[in-house]
Amino acid sequence: MSAAWGKCFDPTGAVHGIPTYPWKLAPDGLATLRQLRAMGLRPGGQPVQAQVMRLRRRAGTPRVAYLYRVDLAKPVRPMTSRKWGALALAMLARRTCPICRVTYSYCLPTSLGCCVLCAYPDTTPTANCTASRRG
Ligand SMILES: [Zn+2]
Numbered sequence: 614m615s616a617a618w619g620k621c622f623d624p625t626g627a628v629h630g631i632p633t634y635p636w637k638l639a640p641d642g643l644a645t646l647r648q649l650r651a652m653g654l655r656p657g658g659q660p661v662q663a664q665v666m667r668l669r670r671r672a673g674t675p676r677v678a679y680l681y682r683v684d685l686a687k688p689v690r691p692m693t694s695r696k697w698g699a700l701a702l703a704m705l706a707r708r709t710c711p712i713c714r715v716t717y718s719y720c721l722p723t724s725l726g727c728c729v730l731c732a733y734p735d736t737t738p739t740a741n742c743t744a745s746r747r748g
């Protein structure tokens with residue numbers, strides 16, 4: 614057992630406060646937030662149960678990932694009709710030009726803050742095309 618590995622192996626939490634395991638060696642039944650999410654679960658208010666730790670060769674601070682118990686995790690909340698409504702309104706606002714109030718079928722570029730026709734009122738796409746063809 615190397616010294617670095619030993620620093621990360623603390624299943625009772627005597628050194629780090631919570632049970633600590635070396636990277637990739639966490640016991641079964643524990644999962645990270647991302648792993649829970651992939652299973653369609655969320656921690657559901659439970660505190661962090663343990664952590665996996667990896668010492669980085671150059672940087673002094675170790676890298677940790679918090680673990681939660683899978684059996685205490687709860688399913689991800691489904692979308693409610695109010696949430697769908699709020700999402701639809703937000704998407705509508707992103708598709709509506711604040712200047713001409715036209716609602717487009719696509720989201721307006723945030724760099725312009727309005728539709729293309731309002732951003733460049735003097736140039737129309739067709740005029741540009743014919744001009745470039747003529748020139
Ligand atoms: Zn506009």
